[in-house]
Amino acid sequence: MIFANRDEAGRALAEQVAQQLPAAETTVRPLVLALPRGGVPVAVPVAERLGADLDIVIARKIGAPGRPELGVGAIVENGPPVFDETLLRYLGLTEQDLAGTLTAERAELARRTDRYRHTRAAPAVTGRTVVVVDDGLATGITAHATLRWLRPQQPRRLVLAVPVCSPHARGLLARDADTVICLHAPEHFNAVGQWYTDFGQLTDADVDEALGRTTRVTAR
Incomplete structure (x- = not known):
């Protein structure tokens, strides 16, 4: 499974997330949290498909x-x-x-x-179904740190969704998330970029554009 680009991967991921997310959990508007930069264009169609709010969780x-x-x-927001x-x-x-x-x-x-945030506070996750989205996982350490940072904030359900991941990362993160959704977990995994035809570096402006576009869509 090779994705043309992050947009295509996001559309495929969105359908799988919509299928696996219980209908009862969508009565409260879900929150999709993208890991910038690469996770943002993947998260856009996921948020649109779920009718969810879209924001970011910043990790390095x-x-x-x-x-x-x-x-x-990895480090996440203000965590250790x-x-x-x-x-x-x-x-x-x-x-x-x-x-x-x-x-x-x-x-x-x-x-x-x-x-990315300027003076805006990080989004509140307590009591909400939260879907963390990235463009792929190799070691999984950044997603691991992110999920560990979010869990004490008591989301109703914590979902990790990615188009591609290593089998090692999927196994590791199954202990951190309530649900892990990975479209493709190839046995021979070297790097996330090998599963994309176009895996170009994104800029801060790309993140701004994607977040702004989704805000306009979900506000309708």
Whole structure:
């Protein structure tokens, strides 16, 4: 299963989420939370299909030294860092080894919070069905940290929805979410981008455009 782009992946994901979300849980307007940047265009059709509110939850991956694409930890909003202790041991790393990376990622998280939210507060999730959406999961550490950050806020139901994920990530996150929806979990998984024809980098302006477009749709 190869997706043409994030928009196509989002449309396919939206149908699956709509099928798996119990009708009784849609009496209160669901909340779809996208992980910027890549998760935003995937989340747009999901929110539109559910008639849900769309917002963002801001997280940053903590990459391994020399391998920034390999997530060994993550930070979410104002929460503490979460690390993959097994992966750290395998790589011979300690949390102290990542102190500089953590500082840099906190700075970028703060920048994105200011850029995307301005003065708007993070959305309230208590008592709502919350669907967290990303464009794919490799190690799953960022989604793991996000779900752990959201759970104490007592959502009615916590759903993770992605077009593609590694089998390892799907198994890991089944303990964090009430429901994990992944359209494609290939056995031979190297990177999220290999399952997209167009997996170009997105900009802050792309995030603004997508969020603004969905706000207009759901306001009708």
